[in-house]
Amino acid sequence: MAKVIIAEKPSVAKNIADAFKIKTRKDGYFEGNGYYITWAFGHLIQLYDAKDYDESMKGWRFEKFPFIPENFLYKVKCDSIDRTAEDKGAKKQLGIIKALIDKEEVDGIISATDFDREGQVIADELFGYFDVKKPIYRLLLNEWTPDEVKNGMEALKDNKEMQPLQDAGIGRQWSDWIIGINLTSVSTLKYKFEENKTINIGRVLLPTLKIIYDRDKEIENFTATTYYKLVSNFKNSGNEEFEGLYYENESEKFEQKEDLDKLLPLLKGATARIVDKQTELKKEYPPYLFNLSNLQGYITSKYKGWTSDKVLKVAQSLYEKKFTTYPRTASVVLEESLKDRAKKVLDTLKSGLPYEKDIKFTTSKRIFDSSKVESHSAITPTYIKPTGLSADENIVYEAIKNRFIMQFMPIAEFEETKVTLKVNNPEVNGEFISKGKVKLVEGWKVVEKIESKDVILPKVEINENVDIIEAKVNAVTKKPPKYHTEKTLLRVMETCGKGLEDKDEDSDEMMQAILSGFSIGTPATRAETIKKLKDIGYLKTKGKSLMCTELGRNIVEIFPVRDLLDLEYTGRLEKTLSDIEKGKFAKSDFMKLIIDFTVKSVELIKNDTGALSRFKVEIPNGTESVGACPVCGNPVVEGEKSFGCSNWKNGCKFTIWKDDKYIRSFGKNVSKEMVELLLKNGKVGFRNLKSKKGNTFSAYFKYEKNEETGYFNWNMEFIDN
Incomplete structure (x- = not known):
């Protein structure tokens, strides 16, 4: 009997074949030792497009949405250039996989795709598409070295055990289809910011765009402020100079320059006394x-x-070549079960390094801690030393x-000295503080030649007097925040904007935020999201800085489904997917939540008037404006039967009919003069109005929008006679 192994890519299939010394390669698979080792090219099939379910969906029309299939169906993936044709390579490989599975001697299939949500789906969607009845097993690996492949093949799982991971992957896939197809379609129909421009809406796209938008606005609205500080140069008895910063009430920042200027004459030619000296040994971990x-x-x-997308592609390539472990991980520590493997890798890599004698294997909790591993351990090298690497x-x-090597080097150590000086003049209330830093042990910093900027203080003792050589007041202007870079954006996405972007990446707060499951996207998708935002014209770059385009700004400012920008x-959605993966939440409940959200969102977009004011309509020469439209600010013009907004092509429906029955019921007509007054003042007054009982009265008429229905109605306000 034989087994079919399905890998995610040809390179991984070759790694598996190499582990078992299988050399026979045929068209689309390797064969030998009782195995047929074949591969996908990522996703070979894709979800139906809306038009595949219903021909009439080819042309987008408001009334067709929301569109939610009763059952999601799959087809051969489309050609990357001609979206109407099937991808020939995918179709051929599907045929090869199906033929191998159907072979009589094959009594089981082994899924060997990447051990993550997406990898699980790549194989499982094929099993559903082919309606496979034979037993299916799962190979779960973090690297593709021969030792790991062999160990993994001896510890196969029943693929049914992976149901929660599959549910999370399919839930992500279906929910993104529902939100993306429906909201992109109605938004493109509604908001015509640029001619023939698709307005892409996505669950991860919009909050990522909002992060950039918020920083852009912070910079835009920043008001520069200046504070002042006083710096003095001191000289000891040995003619050695050092610098100190003036503090009052534990602050070195002064709003008023005059407060410091008046101290300068008191410091000229003065002396100061060392009132305190503290020396502390500090450790710096890698x-x-x-x-x-x-x-x-x-x-x-x-x-x-x-770019982050390029880093992921290169890291993926190293993983597939067996040189590094699985890259799409959120963890920064290793499973405790990997201690022996890590020692083997370290012993291989340290050989011949100039600092080899300083490298010592340790099982520190900073390196090995299963409680802080989320699905996959941190990225490390494997025991296979690379050859033939490209520059990237x-x-x-x-x-x-x-x-990796830094973790097993000595901890860096330095001595920090803090000296406090008091000026020998009672009129100077504050004190000067000088800080020095001396490197004692370079430790792990030698690995990347990280230079420490040491400030060495001369030897001084408590109660020693020193001369004040010079004192000056410096102005410090607060700078606006910096534009986001891919580095800072990834951090905000990773921690779901918990205000941790300025925290050290090694902090407990960062680690807890990552482990919580609350995030924007996943490690696997964030780079792709940033790239897409650039490709669709929502973001632009200047050097390493990221900023919104005008289109991106427009979308953030007018898009009515504010939850998608939150x-x-x-x-919470990403956390729910993470909980589905752990078996804590049902896929069916998640899908109901997504469908309800989409239905409400589609209606919200359809009835939205927020973007109309962004279109400026020029009326033809000879056409007279009777006033500004209260909805979008464009000219209202007179037509044969009504007074209507000139912005009607973009969806503004503001109209006052000339034969309005409500106005006529009071014995009045809608005239040009009446509409002009109404648009100018927000109301128009009438005298000698007749009630149904025949009484005459005076009143103001207002034409106001009903926010629930979206329609304008007349409201009356009596005028006291």
Whole structure:
């Protein structure tokens, strides 16, 4: 009997074949030792488009939405250029996989796709598409080295055990289809910011755009302020100079320059006494191992021309070549079960390094802590030393390798000295503080030649007097916040905007935020999201800075489904998917939530008038405006039967009919003069109105929008005679 193994890509199938020394390669698979090892190319099938369910969906029309299929169906994935045709390569590979599964001697299938939500779905959707009845097993690996492949094949799981992971993957897939198809379609019909421009709406796209928008607005609205500080130079008896900063009430910042200027004459030629000296030994630990977001942030901030998407592609390539472990991880520590493997890797990599004698294997909780691993351990090298790396692969590999080796180097140590000085003049109320730092042990910093900026203080003792050589007042202007870079954006996405972007990436708060499951997207999708925002014209770059385009700003400012711009809401959705993966939440409940949300959102967009004011209509020469439209501000013009907004092509429905029955019921007519007054003042007054009982009275008429229905109605306000 034989087994079919399905890998996610040809390179991974070859790794599995290599582990079992299988050399025979045929068209679309390897064969040998009782195995047929074949592969997908990522997703070989995709969800139906709306038009596949219903021909009439080819042309988008408001009344067709919301559109939610009763059952989701799959088809061969589309050609990347001609979306109306099937991808020939995908169709051929599907045929090969099906034929292998159907072979009489095949008594089971092994899913060997990536051990994550998306990898699970890539294989499972094929099993559903083919209606596979044979037993299905799951190979779960974090790296593709021969040792791990063999170990994994001896510890296969029943694929049914992966149901929660499949539910999370399918739930993500279906929910993104429902939100994306419906909201993109109605938004494109509604908001015509640019000719023939699709308005892409997505569960992860919009909150990511909002992060950039918020920072842009912060910078725009920033008001520069200036504070002042007083700096003095001191000289000890040995003619050694050092600098000190003036503090009053534990603050070195002064709003008024005059407060410091008046001290300058008191300091000229004066002396100061050392009133306190504190020396403290401090330790500096290496940064944690890389997760994907930290790796992307590190590379994009250090090297020009790199994007987070490029980092992921290169890291994926290293993983498929067996040189590093699985890259799409949120964890910065390793499972405790990996201690022996990590020691083997360290022993391999340290050989021949100039600091080899300083490298010592340790099982510290900073490195090995299963309680802080979310699905996958941190990214590390494998025991296979790479050869033939491209320049890009070398940059990413060296970063991963160095970060791994740092964990097993001595902790960096330095001595910090703090000296407090009091001026020998009672009129000077505050005190000066000088700080110095001396490196004692370079430790892990030698790995990447990280330079410490040491400020060495001269030797001084308590009660010693020193001379004040010079004192000056410096102005410090507060700078606006910096534009987001891919590094800072990834951090906000990773922690769902919990205000942790300024925290050290090694902080407990950062780790807890990541482990909570609240995030914008996943490690696997964030880079793709940033790339898409650029590709569809919502974001632009200047150097490493990211900022909104005009289109991006328009969408954030007018899009009526505010939940989709809310980081907390999107974080809750991602947390729910994470809970489905852990078996804590039902996929069916999640899908009901998504469908209800989509139905409400579609109606909200259809009835939205928020964007109309962004269209400025020029009326033809010779056409007279009778006033500004109260909905969008464009000219209202007279027609044959009504006075209507000139912005009607873009959806503004403001209209006052000339034969309005309500006005006529009071014995009055809708005239041009009446509409002019109404649009100018918000109301128009009438005298000698006749009630049904025949009484005459005076009243103001207002034409006001009913927010529930979206229609304008007349409201009357009596005028006291």
